Amino acid sequence: MLDLLNLPGIKPVDMRHESKCLVIVAEPVTVEVPLCGNCNTPMHKHGTRKNKFMDTPLYMEPVCLQVQRPRFRCESCRKMSMPELSFLDDKRQATKRLVDVIRQQCLGTTFHALAEQTGVAVNTVKNIAHDLIEELSQTVRYETPAIMGIDEVNLAGGYRCVITNLATNNVFDMLEHRTQEHLKPFFKDLPNADKVEWVCTDMWRPFKGS
Incomplete structure:
Protein backbone atom coordinates (compact mmCIF):
# COMPACT_ATOMS: atom_id res chain seq x y z
CA MET A 1 0.00 0.00 0.00
CA LEU A 2 1.22 3.48 -0.88
CA ASP A 3 2.55 5.28 2.20
CA LEU A 4 0.29 8.31 2.50
CA LEU A 5 1.40 9.07 6.04
CA ASN A 6 5.14 9.66 5.86
CA LEU A 7 5.40 9.13 9.62
CA PRO A 8 8.48 7.49 11.16
CA GLY A 9 8.18 3.95 12.48
CA ILE A 10 4.79 2.98 11.03
CA LYS A 11 3.32 1.95 7.67
CA PRO A 12 -0.31 2.08 6.46
CA VAL A 13 -1.97 -1.30 5.84
CA ASP A 14 -5.59 -0.33 5.21
CA MET A 15 -7.80 2.67 4.57
CA ARG A 16 -11.54 3.21 4.77
CA HIS A 17 -14.10 6.01 4.84
CA GLU A 18 -16.25 6.57 7.89
CA SER A 19 -18.69 9.34 8.73
CA LYS A 20 -16.91 12.66 8.05
CA CYS A 21 -13.52 10.99 8.45
CA LEU A 22 -10.85 9.04 6.59
CA VAL A 23 -9.51 6.18 8.72
CA ILE A 24 -5.99 4.93 7.99
CA VAL A 25 -4.95 1.73 9.73
CA ALA A 26 -1.22 1.47 10.38
CA GLU A 27 1.22 -0.78 12.19
CA PRO A 28 4.86 -0.52 13.30
CA VAL A 29 7.46 -1.18 10.60
CA THR A 30 9.74 -3.12 12.94
CA VAL A 31 9.27 -4.12 16.55
CA GLU A 32 12.12 -4.94 18.90
CA VAL A 33 11.47 -6.94 22.05
CA PRO A 34 12.01 -4.45 24.89
CA LEU A 35 13.81 -5.05 28.15
CA CYS A 36 11.84 -4.61 31.35
CA GLY A 37 12.87 -1.39 33.06
CA ASN A 38 12.49 -3.01 36.46
CA CYS A 39 14.04 -6.44 35.89
CA ASN A 40 16.32 -5.77 32.89
CA THR A 41 15.07 -8.98 31.24
CA PRO A 42 13.38 -9.43 27.83
CA MET A 43 9.63 -8.95 27.89
CA HIS A 44 7.13 -11.26 26.18
CA LYS A 45 4.48 -10.39 23.61
CA HIS A 46 1.05 -9.97 25.16
CA GLY A 47 -1.45 -9.28 22.40
CA THR A 48 -2.04 -6.03 20.51
CA ARG A 49 -3.84 -2.78 21.19
CA LYS A 50 -5.52 -0.37 18.79
CA ASN A 51 -5.16 3.33 19.52
CA LYS A 52 -6.73 6.16 17.56
CA PHE A 53 -5.08 9.52 16.93
CA MET A 54 -6.12 12.42 14.73
CA ASP A 55 -3.74 13.46 11.96
CA THR A 56 -3.53 16.21 9.37
CA PRO A 57 -6.35 16.16 6.79
CA LEU A 58 -6.00 14.36 3.45
CA TYR A 59 -8.09 15.10 0.37
CA MET A 60 -9.86 17.82 2.39
CA GLU A 61 -11.07 15.22 4.92
CA PRO A 62 -10.17 14.77 8.60
CA VAL A 63 -7.87 11.79 9.15
CA CYS A 64 -8.13 9.33 12.01
CA LEU A 65 -4.98 7.27 12.41
CA GLN A 66 -5.62 3.81 13.89
CA VAL A 67 -2.37 2.25 15.04
CA GLN A 68 -2.14 -1.42 15.96
CA ARG A 69 0.73 -1.86 18.39
CA PRO A 70 1.96 -5.06 20.05
CA ARG A 71 1.93 -5.14 23.82
CA PHE A 72 4.67 -6.72 25.90
CA ARG A 73 4.62 -7.95 29.48
CA CYS A 74 7.36 -8.86 31.91
CA GLU A 75 6.83 -12.36 33.26
CA SER A 76 8.46 -11.44 36.56
CA CYS A 77 6.95 -8.11 37.63
CA ARG A 78 3.99 -8.07 35.17
CA LYS A 79 4.90 -4.62 33.88
CA MET A 80 3.32 -3.77 30.50
CA SER A 81 4.94 -1.92 27.60
CA MET A 82 4.17 -0.80 24.04
CA PRO A 83 6.42 0.64 21.31
CA GLU A 84 6.59 4.43 21.59
CA LEU A 85 5.57 6.62 18.65
CA SER A 86 7.75 9.71 18.39
CA PHE A 87 5.34 11.60 16.13
CA LEU A 88 2.55 11.80 18.73
CA ARG A 141 6.80 41.61 23.59
CA TYR A 142 5.00 44.11 21.41
CA GLU A 143 5.75 47.81 21.22
CA THR A 144 3.17 49.96 22.98
CA PRO A 145 0.92 51.27 20.19
CA ALA A 146 0.70 54.95 19.38
CA ILE A 147 -2.86 54.40 18.11
CA MET A 148 -4.58 52.00 20.49
CA GLY A 149 -7.89 50.22 19.97
CA ILE A 150 -9.95 48.79 22.84
CA ASP A 151 -12.70 46.30 22.05
CA GLU A 152 -14.18 43.04 23.28
CA VAL A 153 -14.44 39.54 21.83
CA ASN A 154 -16.64 36.63 22.86
CA LEU A 155 -14.17 33.80 23.44
CA ALA A 156 -14.73 30.46 25.18
CA GLY A 157 -18.12 31.50 26.52
CA GLY A 158 -17.18 34.90 27.93
CA TYR A 159 -16.21 38.40 26.88
CA ARG A 160 -12.55 39.35 26.90
CA CYS A 161 -10.96 42.73 26.35
CA VAL A 162 -8.74 43.00 23.28
CA ILE A 163 -6.12 45.74 23.03
CA THR A 164 -5.00 46.34 19.45
CA ASN A 165 -2.43 48.37 17.58
CA LEU A 166 -4.56 50.14 14.98
CA ALA A 167 -1.52 51.36 13.09
CA THR A 168 -0.37 47.80 12.32
CA ASN A 169 -3.72 45.95 12.69
CA ASN A 170 -2.19 43.59 15.28
CA VAL A 171 -3.39 42.36 18.66
CA PHE A 172 -1.31 44.00 21.40
CA ASP A 173 -2.80 42.18 24.38
CA MET A 174 -5.86 40.28 25.55
CA LEU A 175 -7.32 40.60 29.05
CA GLU A 176 -9.33 37.89 30.74
CA HIS A 177 -12.22 40.27 31.48
CA ARG A 178 -13.41 43.68 30.30
CA THR A 179 -14.25 45.19 33.70
CA GLN A 180 -12.56 48.23 35.22
CA GLU A 181 -11.07 45.97 37.89
CA HIS A 182 -8.99 44.37 35.13
CA LEU A 183 -8.54 47.40 32.89
CA LYS A 184 -7.20 49.91 35.43
CA PRO A 185 -4.24 47.75 36.62
CA PHE A 186 -3.39 47.01 32.99
CA PHE A 187 -3.16 50.68 32.03
CA LYS A 188 -1.42 51.58 35.28
CA ASP A 189 1.38 49.10 34.53
CA LEU A 190 1.44 49.70 30.77
CA PRO A 191 5.07 50.16 29.68
CA ASN A 192 5.85 53.31 27.71
CA ALA A 193 2.33 54.63 28.26
CA ASP A 194 3.49 58.06 27.11
CA LYS A 195 3.80 56.67 23.57
CA VAL A 196 0.00 56.32 23.28
CA GLU A 197 -1.29 59.29 21.27
CA TRP A 198 -4.79 58.16 20.30
CA VAL A 199 -7.27 55.68 21.80
CA CYS A 200 -10.24 54.36 19.84
CA THR A 201 -13.00 52.49 21.70
CA ASP A 202 -16.75 51.96 21.74
CA MET A 203 -19.16 53.30 24.35
CA TRP A 204 -18.79 50.35 26.77
CA ARG A 205 -18.61 52.26 30.06
CA PRO A 206 -15.65 50.41 31.67
CA PHE A 207 -13.58 51.16 28.56
CA LYS A 208 -14.47 54.84 28.70
CA GLY A 209 -13.82 55.10 32.43
CA SER A 210 -10.44 53.39 32.39
Whole structure:
Protein backbone atom coordinates (compact mmCIF):
# COMPACT_ATOMS: atom_id res chain seq x y z
CA MET A 1 0.00 0.00 0.00
CA LEU A 2 1.22 3.48 -0.88
CA ASP A 3 2.55 5.28 2.20
CA LEU A 4 0.29 8.31 2.50
CA LEU A 5 1.40 9.07 6.04
CA ASN A 6 5.14 9.66 5.86
CA LEU A 7 5.40 9.13 9.62
CA PRO A 8 8.48 7.49 11.16
CA GLY A 9 8.18 3.95 12.48
CA ILE A 10 4.79 2.98 11.03
CA LYS A 11 3.32 1.95 7.67
CA PRO A 12 -0.31 2.08 6.46
CA VAL A 13 -1.97 -1.30 5.84
CA ASP A 14 -5.59 -0.33 5.21
CA MET A 15 -7.80 2.67 4.57
CA ARG A 16 -11.54 3.21 4.77
CA HIS A 17 -14.10 6.01 4.84
CA GLU A 18 -16.25 6.57 7.89
CA SER A 19 -18.69 9.34 8.73
CA LYS A 20 -16.91 12.66 8.05
CA CYS A 21 -13.52 10.99 8.45
CA LEU A 22 -10.85 9.04 6.59
CA VAL A 23 -9.51 6.18 8.72
CA ILE A 24 -5.99 4.93 7.99
CA VAL A 25 -4.95 1.73 9.73
CA ALA A 26 -1.22 1.47 10.38
CA GLU A 27 1.22 -0.78 12.19
CA PRO A 28 4.86 -0.52 13.30
CA VAL A 29 7.46 -1.18 10.60
CA THR A 30 9.74 -3.12 12.94
CA VAL A 31 9.27 -4.12 16.55
CA GLU A 32 12.12 -4.94 18.90
CA VAL A 33 11.47 -6.94 22.05
CA PRO A 34 12.01 -4.45 24.89
CA LEU A 35 13.81 -5.05 28.15
CA CYS A 36 11.84 -4.61 31.35
CA GLY A 37 12.87 -1.39 33.06
CA ASN A 38 12.49 -3.01 36.46
CA CYS A 39 14.04 -6.44 35.89
CA ASN A 40 16.32 -5.77 32.89
CA THR A 41 15.07 -8.98 31.24
CA PRO A 42 13.38 -9.43 27.83
CA MET A 43 9.63 -8.95 27.89
CA HIS A 44 7.13 -11.26 26.18
CA LYS A 45 4.48 -10.39 23.61
CA HIS A 46 1.05 -9.97 25.16
CA GLY A 47 -1.45 -9.28 22.40
CA THR A 48 -2.04 -6.03 20.51
CA ARG A 49 -3.84 -2.78 21.19
CA LYS A 50 -5.52 -0.37 18.79
CA ASN A 51 -5.16 3.33 19.52
CA LYS A 52 -6.73 6.16 17.56
CA PHE A 53 -5.08 9.52 16.93
CA MET A 54 -6.12 12.42 14.73
CA ASP A 55 -3.74 13.46 11.96
CA THR A 56 -3.53 16.21 9.37
CA PRO A 57 -6.35 16.16 6.79
CA LEU A 58 -6.00 14.36 3.45
CA TYR A 59 -8.09 15.10 0.37
CA MET A 60 -9.86 17.82 2.39
CA GLU A 61 -11.07 15.22 4.92
CA PRO A 62 -10.17 14.77 8.60
CA VAL A 63 -7.87 11.79 9.15
CA CYS A 64 -8.13 9.33 12.01
CA LEU A 65 -4.98 7.27 12.41
CA GLN A 66 -5.62 3.81 13.89
CA VAL A 67 -2.37 2.25 15.04
CA GLN A 68 -2.14 -1.42 15.96
CA ARG A 69 0.73 -1.86 18.39
CA PRO A 70 1.96 -5.06 20.05
CA ARG A 71 1.93 -5.14 23.82
CA PHE A 72 4.67 -6.72 25.90
CA ARG A 73 4.62 -7.95 29.48
CA CYS A 74 7.36 -8.86 31.91
CA GLU A 75 6.83 -12.36 33.26
CA SER A 76 8.46 -11.44 36.56
CA CYS A 77 6.95 -8.11 37.63
CA ARG A 78 3.99 -8.07 35.17
CA LYS A 79 4.90 -4.62 33.88
CA MET A 80 3.32 -3.77 30.50
CA SER A 81 4.94 -1.92 27.60
CA MET A 82 4.17 -0.80 24.04
CA PRO A 83 6.42 0.64 21.31
CA GLU A 84 6.59 4.43 21.59
CA LEU A 85 5.57 6.62 18.65
CA SER A 86 7.75 9.71 18.39
CA PHE A 87 5.34 11.60 16.13
CA LEU A 88 2.55 11.80 18.73
CA ASP A 89 1.80 14.89 20.78
CA ASP A 90 2.57 14.51 24.48
CA LYS A 91 -0.72 15.98 25.70
CA ARG A 92 -3.34 14.98 23.13
CA GLN A 93 -4.59 12.07 21.03
CA ALA A 94 -3.13 13.65 17.93
CA THR A 95 0.06 13.82 15.91
CA LYS A 96 2.53 16.62 16.53
CA ARG A 97 2.11 17.88 12.98
CA LEU A 98 -1.67 18.23 13.42
CA VAL A 99 -1.15 20.24 16.61
CA ASP A 100 1.33 22.43 14.68
CA VAL A 101 -1.29 23.05 11.96
CA ILE A 102 -3.89 24.02 14.55
CA ARG A 103 -1.40 26.36 16.26
CA GLN A 104 -0.69 28.06 12.93
CA GLN A 105 -4.37 28.62 12.13
CA CYS A 106 -6.19 28.96 15.47
CA LEU A 107 -5.70 32.71 15.79
CA GLY A 108 -6.91 33.40 12.26
CA THR A 109 -10.12 31.35 12.06
CA THR A 110 -12.93 30.21 14.35
CA PHE A 111 -12.41 27.26 16.66
CA HIS A 112 -15.54 25.56 15.30
CA ALA A 113 -14.35 25.82 11.69
CA LEU A 114 -10.92 24.46 12.61
CA ALA A 115 -12.49 21.58 14.56
CA GLU A 116 -14.65 20.75 11.54
CA GLN A 117 -11.63 20.73 9.23
CA THR A 118 -9.42 18.58 11.45
CA GLY A 119 -11.93 16.30 13.17
CA VAL A 120 -10.81 17.17 16.71
CA ALA A 121 -13.12 18.48 19.43
CA VAL A 122 -13.72 22.22 19.71
CA ASN A 123 -12.37 22.15 23.26
CA THR A 124 -9.14 20.60 21.98
CA VAL A 125 -8.70 23.50 19.55
CA LYS A 126 -9.42 25.95 22.39
CA ASN A 127 -6.83 24.30 24.63
CA ILE A 128 -4.19 24.36 21.89
CA ALA A 129 -4.92 28.05 21.26
CA HIS A 130 -4.74 28.77 24.99
CA ASP A 131 -1.34 27.07 25.24
CA LEU A 132 -0.12 29.09 22.25
CA ILE A 133 -1.29 32.37 23.75
CA GLU A 134 0.43 31.49 27.03
CA GLU A 135 3.68 30.80 25.18
CA LEU A 136 3.45 34.04 23.23
CA SER A 137 2.77 36.02 26.40
CA GLN A 138 6.04 34.71 27.84
CA THR A 139 8.22 35.21 24.77
CA VAL A 140 6.73 37.96 22.60
CA ARG A 141 6.80 41.61 23.59
CA TYR A 142 5.00 44.11 21.41
CA GLU A 143 5.75 47.81 21.22
CA THR A 144 3.17 49.96 22.98
CA PRO A 145 0.92 51.27 20.19
CA ALA A 146 0.70 54.95 19.38
CA ILE A 147 -2.86 54.40 18.11
CA MET A 148 -4.58 52.00 20.49
CA GLY A 149 -7.89 50.22 19.97
CA ILE A 150 -9.95 48.79 22.84
CA ASP A 151 -12.70 46.30 22.05
CA GLU A 152 -14.18 43.04 23.28
CA VAL A 153 -14.44 39.54 21.83
CA ASN A 154 -16.64 36.63 22.86
CA LEU A 155 -14.17 33.80 23.44
CA ALA A 156 -14.73 30.46 25.18
CA GLY A 157 -18.12 31.50 26.52
CA GLY A 158 -17.18 34.90 27.93
CA TYR A 159 -16.21 38.40 26.88
CA ARG A 160 -12.55 39.35 26.90
CA CYS A 161 -10.96 42.73 26.35
CA VAL A 162 -8.74 43.00 23.28
CA ILE A 163 -6.12 45.74 23.03
CA THR A 164 -5.00 46.34 19.45
CA ASN A 165 -2.43 48.37 17.58
CA LEU A 166 -4.56 50.14 14.98
CA ALA A 167 -1.52 51.36 13.09
CA THR A 168 -0.37 47.80 12.32
CA ASN A 169 -3.72 45.95 12.69
CA ASN A 170 -2.19 43.59 15.28
CA VAL A 171 -3.39 42.36 18.66
CA PHE A 172 -1.31 44.00 21.40
CA ASP A 173 -2.80 42.18 24.38
CA MET A 174 -5.86 40.28 25.55
CA LEU A 175 -7.32 40.60 29.05
CA GLU A 176 -9.33 37.89 30.74
CA HIS A 177 -12.22 40.27 31.48
CA ARG A 178 -13.41 43.68 30.30
CA THR A 179 -14.25 45.19 33.70
CA GLN A 180 -12.56 48.23 35.22
CA GLU A 181 -11.07 45.97 37.89
CA HIS A 182 -8.99 44.37 35.13
CA LEU A 183 -8.54 47.40 32.89
CA LYS A 184 -7.20 49.91 35.43
CA PRO A 185 -4.24 47.75 36.62
CA PHE A 186 -3.39 47.01 32.99
CA PHE A 187 -3.16 50.68 32.03
CA LYS A 188 -1.42 51.58 35.28
CA ASP A 189 1.38 49.10 34.53
CA LEU A 190 1.44 49.70 30.77
CA PRO A 191 5.07 50.16 29.68
CA ASN A 192 5.85 53.31 27.71
CA ALA A 193 2.33 54.63 28.26
CA ASP A 194 3.49 58.06 27.11
CA LYS A 195 3.80 56.67 23.57
CA VAL A 196 0.00 56.32 23.28
CA GLU A 197 -1.29 59.29 21.27
CA TRP A 198 -4.79 58.16 20.30
CA VAL A 199 -7.27 55.68 21.80
CA CYS A 200 -10.24 54.36 19.84
CA THR A 201 -13.00 52.49 21.70
CA ASP A 202 -16.75 51.96 21.74
CA MET A 203 -19.16 53.30 24.35
CA TRP A 204 -18.79 50.35 26.77
CA ARG A 205 -18.61 52.26 30.06
CA PRO A 206 -15.65 50.41 31.67
CA PHE A 207 -13.58 51.16 28.56
CA LYS A 208 -14.47 54.84 28.70
CA GLY A 209 -13.82 55.10 32.43
CA SER A 210 -10.44 53.39 32.39
